[in-house]
Amino acid sequence: xxxxxxxxxxxxxxxxxxxxxxxxxxxxxxxxxxxxxxxxxxxxxxxxxxxxxxxxxxxxxxxxxxxxxxxxxxxxxxxxxxxxxxxxxxxxxxxxxxxxxxxxxxxxxxxxxxxxxxxxxxxxxxxxxxxxxxxxxxxxxxxxxxxxxxxxx
Amino acid sequence: xxxxxxxxxxxxxxxxxxxxxxxxxxxxxxxxxxxxxxxxxxxxxxxxxxxxxxxxxxxxxxxxxxxxxxxxxxxxxxxxxxxxxxxxxxxxxxxxxxxxxxxxxxxxxxxxxxxxxxxxxxxxxxxxxxxxxxxxxxxxxxxxxxxxxxxxxxxxxxxxxxxxxxxxxxxxxxxxxxxxxxxxxxxxxxxxxxxxxxxxxxxxxxxxxxxxxxxxxxxxxxxxxxxxxxxxxxxxxxxxxxxxxxxxxxxxxxxxxxxxxxxxxxxxxxxxxxxxxxxxxxxxxxxxxxxxxxxxxxxxxxxxxxxxxxxxxxxxxxxxxxxxxxxxxxxxxxxxxxxxxxxxxxxxxxxxxxxxxxxxxxxxxxxxxxxxxxxxxxxxx
Numbered sequence: 001x002x003x004x005x006x007x008x009x010x011x012x013x014x015x016x017x018x019x020x021x022x023x024x025x026x027x028x029x030x031x032x033x034x035x036x037x038x039x040x041x042x043x044x045x046x047x048x049x050x051x052x053x054x055x056x057x058x059x060x061x062x063x064x065x066x067x068x069x070x071x072x073x074x075x076x077x078x079x080x081x082x083x084x085x086x087x088x089x090x091x092x093x094x095x096x097x098x099x100x101x102x103x104x105x106x107x108x109x110x111x112x113x114x115x116x117x118x119x120x121x122x123x124x125x126x127x128x129x130x131x132x133x134x135x136x137x138x139x140x141x142x143x144x145x146x147x148x149x150x151x152x153x
Numbered sequence: 154x155x156x157x158x159x160x161x162x163x164x165x166x167x168x169x170x171x172x173x174x175x176x177x178x179x180x181x182x183x184x185x186x187x188x189x190x191x192x193x194x195x196x197x198x199x200x201x202x203x204x205x206x207x208x209x210x211x212x213x214x215x216x217x218x219x220x221x222x223x224x225x226x227x228x229x230x231x232x233x234x235x236x237x238x239x240x241x242x243x244x245x246x247x248x249x250x251x252x253x254x255x256x257x258x259x260x261x262x263x264x265x266x267x268x269x270x271x272x273x274x275x276x277x278x279x280x281x282x283x284x285x286x287x288x289x290x291x292x293x294x295x296x297x298x299x300x301x302x303x304x305x306x307x308x309x310x311x312x313x314x315x316x317x318x319x320x321x322x323x324x325x326x327x328x329x330x331x332x333x334x335x336x337x338x339x340x341x342x343x344x345x346x347x348x349x350x351x352x353x354x355x356x357x358x359x360x361x362x363x364x365x366x367x368x369x370x371x372x373x374x375x376x377x378x379x380x381x382x383x384x385x386x387x388x389x390x391x392x393x394x395x396x397x398x399x400x401x402x403x404x405x406x407x408x409x410x411x412x413x414x415x416x417x418x419x420x421x422x423x424x425x426x427x428x429x430x431x432x433x434x435x436x437x438x439x440x441x442x443x444x445x446x447x448x449x450x451x452x453x454x455x456x457x458x459x460x461x462x463x464x465x466x467x468x469x470x471x472x473x474x475x476x477x478x479x480x481x482x483x484x485x486x487x488x489x490x491x492x493x494x495x496x497x498x499x500x501x502x503x504x505x506x507x508x509x510x511x512x513x514x515x516x517x518x519x520x521x522x523x524x525x526x527x528x529x530x531x532x533x534x
Contacts, residue, residue, distance in 0.1 A: 025465065051379050054468070056494040058483050067481065069468060069496075073379065073395050080468075101382025104504040112216075127209035127533055136217055137492075149221055 001077040003028045009075070014043045029080040034066075037083045038093040041068070044081065045098055048072040052095065055105035057113045059139045064090050064115055085115060094120040112137040174202065177515070181210045185288045185519045188529035192506070192522070194515060201518055204510040206503060211533040219493040224250055224324055224460040227490065231480075232318035234495055235531040237280050240266075240273040240309075241473045242531075243322035246493075248403070248469035249480040250324040254462035261449035262326035263405045268339070268442045269309070269321060270471070271435040275346070276305040277474035278428040285425060285523035286357050289366045294357040301349050304342050311335060324460060326452035336443050343436045343443075350432055358426060367422035371509035371521035374419060381508070382501040385476025386427040387525055391419030397472035404471075409441045421524035428474075428526075461488045468496075475499045475526055497531040 001009065006028050011018035017040060020030050032040045049070035058065045063084040071078045085092050094117035095102040106117045107126040114135035117123055125132060134141055166172050180191040189210035195203040215234065219227045231246040232239040244266055251258060258266075283298030306316045311332055313321045321328055357363050378388040388395060396413040398406045414430035416423025464486040470479030476498025483492040502525045509525075510518040 025467070027468070052382055053470075053477065054479060054481060054494070054496040056481060056496075058466075058492045067466075069479075069481075073393070073400070076400060099382065100377075100380050101501060101504070104500065105382075108500075125209075127212040129209070136214060 001072075001075045003077075006075075006077045006079065010044075010047065010079075013047055017043060027080060028077075029082055031082050034083045034085050034092045037066075037081070038095065038098075041070075041081060041095050041098055044070055044079065048075045049077075049079065050074070052099035052101040052105075053078065055095075055102055055109060057109045057115055057137075059087075059113065059137065060084075061139065063087060064113055066092060066109070066115065068095070090115040091118055092116075093118055094123075096120055111135070114138065172197075179515075179518070181207075185523070187284060187523060187527055188532075190503075190522070190527065190529060190532075192518065194510075194518065196515060199514045201510050201513055201515060204507050204518060206506050208500075208503070208529070209533055211529040213534070215534045216493055216495065219490050221489065223488045224462070224490065225458055227493065228323055229318070229320045231495075232320055233530055234497065234534060235277075235473065235475065235478070235499065235528045236317060237528050238273050238277045238474050239317065239319045240269040240321060241471055241478060243320065244270055245469065245471045245473070245478045245495075246480045246482075247322050247324045248471060249467050249482045250460065250462065252469045253465065253467035253482055253484055254324070254456070254460060256325050256453050256456055258326055258453055259450040260405070261330075261447060262451045262453075264442050264446050265327045265331070265451060266322055267405055267409075268439060268446075269312070269319075269327075271438045271442070272305050272308065272339075274435045274474045275432045276302045278432050279305075281428055281474070281523070281526040282353070282357075282425060285421075285520070285526075286363070288519050288523045289363060291357055291360070291363060294353060297349065297353050297356065301346055304346075308335065308339060308342065311338075323452070325456050326450070328452075330451045336446070339439065340443060343439050346436055347433065350429060354429060358422075358429070364422065366517075366520055367425060367524075368420055369418070370421045370513055370517050371524055372418060372420045373505065373509060377505075377508070378419070381505055383476065383505060384498050384501070385472070385474065385526075386424050386431065387476065387502045387505070389414065390416035390424035390427045390524075392417055397470060397477055401470070401472075403469075405442075406438075408445060409438045411438050421520050424524045424526075431474075459488050461486060470496065473498060475528065475531070476502060478531075495531070495534055497534065499525075499527040499529075499531040503527045503532055 049072045051071040053071045054069040066083045068081040111125040175196045177194045180186040181189040191207040193205040231242045234242045279298040279302040283295040286294035313319045373391045375391045375393045378391045411434045414427045462484045466483045468481040470477050479496035481494040485491040509521045
C-alpha cells in the first residue's frame with residue numbers, strides 16, 4: 001500500500017484523523033496533540049497497524065517531538081505518529097497497553113530525554129545507571145566529561 | 154541498580170523443609186550472556202519465576218556522538234553498533250541519509266551492498282548459532298560455525314582491510330571496488346559452504362541433546378512476536394512471515410529469487426533453524442548477485458563529502474541478521490545530523506527475555522537469551 005492509498009484508507013475509516021495526516025517526501029505523518037495520542041494510536045491499531053516499530057524523541061529546542069513509527073505487516077504500510085510535548089512539563093500517555101513493544105522504548109526516551117510516560121508499568125532508567133543525573137540527549141545537557149569538538153567546519 | 158533483597162519469611166513445605174525464593178544475579182560479566190547483559194533472576198528451586206534484564210553496560214552514547222560528527226564521520230560509529238554485522242549497520246544508516254538527501258546510489262554499489270550484507274548475514278548467523286551451541290555445551294559446533302565465519306571475514310579483510318568493523322558502505326555507495334579475483338574466491342566460498350552447513354545441521358540440530366535443550370523452550374506465539382516488536386529470525390521462528398528484503402523490496406533485492414524460512418512452534422529450536430536456513434538462502438542470493446554484477450561506478454557522483462541534506466527527517470530500515478534495523482535521522486540543513494536514532498532489533502527482541510524465560514530452568518534462560526541473539530553494541534548503543 002503506498003502513501004496515497006494509505007491516506008485514502010485512513011480518511012475512509014477514521015475521518016477525524018484525516019486532517020491530521022500529511023505527506024512529506026513520500027512519508028505519511030499523523031500529527032496529534034499529546035492528549036489525543038492514545039486515542040489516535042488506538043484508531044491506527046484498529047486500522048491494521050499491529051506493530052510499533054520505533055518510539056523516539058527529538059529535542060527541537062522549544063518542545064520535545066515524540067516520534068512513533070507504526071508498521072502494518074498486513075497492509076504493507078508504515079506511518080509516523082508525532083506529538084509535541086512542552087519542555088517544561090514533558091508528560092504523555094504510555095502506549096504499553098496497546099503494544100508491549102512500547103515498554104522498553106518508552107523507558108529509553110524517559111532515560112535519555114526525561115519524558116514521563118503516564119501509565120507505564122515500569123518507568124525506570126534503562127541504559128544509564130539508576131543514580132544518573134540529567135537526561136543526556138537533551139540539547140542543554142552539560143557534563144564535565146563531555147569533549148567539545150572544534151567548530152572548524 | 155541496587156538489589157533489594159528483603160528478608161523473606163521462609164515457607165515450610167509439606168515435607169517440613171523451608172523454602173525461600175532465591176534471587177541470583179547473572180552477569181554482566183558472564184561467558185554465556187552473549188555480551189554484557191545482566192539478568193536478575195528470581196528462582197523457585199531451579200525454575201525461573203522472574204527474569205529482569207538490566208542493560209546499558211555498553212552504552213557509549215552513539216546517538217549523542219552522532220550529533221557532533223559530520224554525516225560521513227558517523228559511519229564508523231555505526232560499525233560499532235551491531236559489531237557482528239558492521240556491513241548492514243553501515244547500510245541502514247546510509248539508506249536513511251540517502252533518503253533524506255535524495256542521493257541515487259549507482260547500481261554496482263547496490264549490488265556490492267547486497268553481496269556484503271548477505272555475506273555478513275552468514276557470518277552473523279554463524280556467530281549466533283556457534284555461540285548458542287557453545288552455551289549448551291556443544292563446543293564443536295562453535296568451532297565448525299566459526300570456520301565458515303572465518304572465510305567470510307578473510308574475504309572482507311581483502312575487500313576493505315578490516316575483519317570486524319568495516320566502514321565500507323558510505324552515503325552514496327561503497328568505499329572500494331572489488332579486488333582482482335575476489336568474486337572467484339567468493340564463488341568458491343558459496344560452493345563449499347552448503348556442505349559445511351549440512352554438516353552443522355546433522356551435528357547439532359540432529360543431536361538428541363541439542364533437541365532436548367532447544368525444543369519447546371522459550372515458546373513465542375506469532376501474535377506476541379508482532380505485539381512485542383520482534384523481527385527477524387525471532388519473529389520468523391514463530392511463523393510471522395515478514396522479511397523486509399521481500400516485503401519492503403528495497404535496493405536490488407527484487408531481482409533475486411530466494412525463500413524466507415519460517416518456523417512453526419516459536420521455540421528456540423525453530424529460531425536457530427531459521428538462522429541456519431537463512432544462510433542457505435543468502436548463498437543463493439550471493440550467487441545470483443555475482444552473476445548479475447556489471448561494471449560501473451561504486452560511489453554516486455556529484456555529492457560532496459561534506460553532505461548537508463535538506464532540513465527534515467527520514468527513516469529507513471533494512472533486514473539485518475537480527476531483524477528490522479532502522480535509522481531515523483533529523484536534519485537541520487547543516488553538515489551534522491541534528492538527531493540520529495537507531496531502531497535496534499536486538500533491543501526490541503531482548504525485551505522478550507522476561508516473558509520467555511519464566512517457567513523454565515536457569516540453564517534454559519541462557520538458551521533463550523542465545524536464541525534472541527542480542528549484540529549489546531546495538532542493544533545499548
